Amino acid sequence: MADTVVDVTVPVYNEEHVLRVSIERLHRYLTTEFPFGWQIIVADNASTDGTRAIAHQLAEELTGVRV
Numbered sequence: 001m002a003d004t005v006v007d008v009t010v011p012v013y014n015e016e017h018v019l020r021v022s023i024e025r026l027h028r029y030l031t032t033e034f035p036f037g038w039q040i041i042v043a044d045n046a047s048t049d050g051t052r053a054i055a056h057q058l059a060e061e062l063t064g065v066r067v
Helices: 019-033 051-061
Strands: 005-012 037-044
Touching: 005 019, 019 037, 019 051, 037 051
Parallel strands: 005 037
Antiparallel strands: none
16 A cells, blocks of 8 residues: 555635645645645636635645645
């Protein structure tokens, strides 16, 4: 089971006000507590605020985060 990788998909729409805190919290949990390999995929559903830009920043800053 060491090669098991779990994709955690987070669908978002206009979440700029909470996205950073939410993804950082999820990333911290997966990094410290989750027993399998993982990646977080932020799936933006055509947000009209700054959600997409924040998602891309997080993908650059945090290992295992994709948009």
